[in-house]
Amino acid sequence: MPVTSSDVGASVTKRLGSELMTLMMASSPGISAFPKTDANLFEWIGTIEGAPSTVYEGLSFKLNITFPPNYPYVAPVIKFDPISPCYHPNVDLQGNICLDILQDKWSAIYNVHTILLSLQSLLGEPNNASPLNADAANLWDSPEEFKVQLMRHYRPLKDSA
């Protein structure tokens, strides 16, 4: 039976809907995401908070999540939103993220919930072997100086749409 694009769209929408449900019901601390509008399930906004006892503790960051039409066979595109820049060895100044499961290690068994959990742990445990931000990678081993740089870049989130 030929698979039409609308069928595909419907099945992706269904999958995204159930992922949203899973994420909402999991209510893991410090991670959250929601579609930007109820009309388009392919654009989400995410929020992650730094895990306790890391330099990122108490800070929260906004993410833009875009799902491709052939999700989940292709990974979603996730970037830090410019309103909350993240100073991190694996995040460049444009907010792009270097995380293996979002690139070559992507698999359809991952979902928004697992991605957000991975990102949260990435904040505390960067992969300094493949840095996007070399300065940050170099500073990582001296936490005080890293924290100073981090706070220079960080802009606290305001509750505004």
Next chain:
Amino acid sequence: MANFDEIFGEQWKRSVEKICGASESSSLGFSQAWEIATSALKPRPLNEHPPPRDQALVLAAVQRIHKAKMTPFLIDSFLGDLRKCEHFIESEINESMGRYDASQDPNEVAQLIDRLAQWYKHWVPNPNSQSLYKTFQLAFQTHLFSFLPLSFPDAFKALLVETIGQPVESNVIVFQRFEVLGFLDRYESLLASVVYQQIELRVAETCPKEWTSRKLADLRTWLKEKIVPWLAAPYARGARTVEDARAMVSGIISRFDFHVCRTLCDLRIKEIFDIIVDYPDSMDALIDLKECLTRVDQRPQLVTALRKANHKRLLHPGADTKDILSQYVSTIKCLRIVDPPGVLLYKVADPIRRYLRERPDTIRSIVSSLVGEGGDLIDESEQPGPVQTVAEDFSDPNWEPEPIDAGPEFRTSRPSDVITTLVSIYDSKDLFVKELQVLLAQRLLAITDGNFEKERRNIEILKLRFGEAALQVCEVMLKDMTDSKRIDHHIQAQGQSIMHPTVISRHFWPPLQGSRLRMPGQFREIQENYGRGFSAFKPDKRLRWLPHLGEVHLDVELSDRTVSVEVSPLEAAIIELFSSKPVWSMDEISVKLGQLDHVTVQKGLLTWIEHGVVSDQGDNTFRLLEQASTSDVRPAARPMDIIEDTSPVVTTEQQQADQMRIYWQFIQGMLTNIGPMPIERIQGMLRLAPGYDRTVEQLGGFLEAARREGLVLFMGGMWQLNR
């Protein structure tokens, strides 16, 4: 002056002839005539009789005076004499009334009236002429009434009341006296009020709380037998024939009949709430009320009274929903008797329906009575029919317009039965069907003997009402039960197991109460063995155990005795633990059974303490009593706060609360990520949550509740999380 003409007609003629002749011979001089006339007319005390005189002569004298055109003077002189004698009457009245005031004996009044009538007769001008008599009557009555004290009307009334019980013949004389004295005209309203009072008295004596017989008929008989004959005396006094009398009295009778209806109606309206409570014993009272209402327009009063009584006695938190429902059903039935078109019902029912809609357990009560669970709401004789509304049929030749007090929103609903009316409290049947499933689930799970015939019958009856499609889920549930039996048969055939589980389809059953209970020891083995048998039989199905539901028959073998009990799985699990070691602490038990909370564990332990198998050692430790100890068996008082939750099925209320918890997660998610939002946008976004069906108003109420709990803030028309 009928009497005069009849009696004296002949004499009168002769006398006139004589006087005419005499006048011609002028044998009677004027002064002589005056003398004769005044002395004949002069009023005297009762014991004094006028000097005997030839009637004809007196008549001639009066004629003579008349001829001389001196009659007015004669009348004046007569009146003057009359005035001089008034003091006789006055003193007599004062004496009699004085005695009456002291004794309150109507006989005094009767005697007084008798005396007065004698005075009257004694003083009636004799001989008579039209003008003289009229003048006398007026003057006598005027004087008489001016002497009567203020208390006389009451005394007269008392006398009238007294006469009601008397035989007709004696009353005729009494009433003739009344008429002669002019009392009947003067006190006509008093007469009517006596009857009114009698009616009210009679109703108050015989009718209150007497709903089991037709009181209206009784009252009418009483009116006919006691009051009508009495009325004939004053009201049909000029009647010559019986027909005449009847015609004369009929007007006044219908007035009194109206009063009977009105009084009874007032009483029944006052009692209407209790009459409805007593239905169907109070059937006769209702028929009476109906008849009264056709005569008296008290319908608005009835509606007001019943609404008020309902508000005061029924529609408050103290009343059980079941009671409200049964009273509502009785109200329906009663008001249908009183007012078949249902306008009264419509007006009275509205507040009840509105109140019931707000009650959380209304649906459950209705549904449980639908399936015949201790509810007598349904009349067995009532034909179950599909739930539907019937449009008015104007081509019906027996069509009648709606009653005059029907409001514009009134709809005739003649053919609908009680269930339909109850179901129509809510806008849709879906709520009922859902509640029905919950109830059915409870009942099915409670059945242990495998006899589902009653439930099947119920479902069939309900299908007639709600339709086949709506009850499909219930069908599946029933099928699960029978299938379970079959599956169990099969698995038992493969390998004996002492366990007989019920296998239900999660999708078709309402959510069941969850529990963390994990069965320990041998129970776990039995469970696992059975599970293996099942997956061999149905490889595509997966069993998820609900070990806390069901019951276990246990023989607990102790060193000196065997205790044989029916217990819940939890209780069985607890005692199973004691078979491995004799002393357990609360925490240990809780952990072993899958992190159960202490209250639940305690409840299970209490059962065993009651059976004398386990004893409480204090400090939350418990010991198995291998040997029965008489001293240690104390009837442990069950703490009152541990309530047996007998229902394994989650109620629809709880289901709704659970749903709202899910929606709260979504609201939190969107507010965290997108920021503050107006309520319309939240409502729109909640479309993403599966099964969301709340209105903006409901959402508003929910957000408001969350705001009170300090979870969200409302600023500038936007909702935001409170951090």
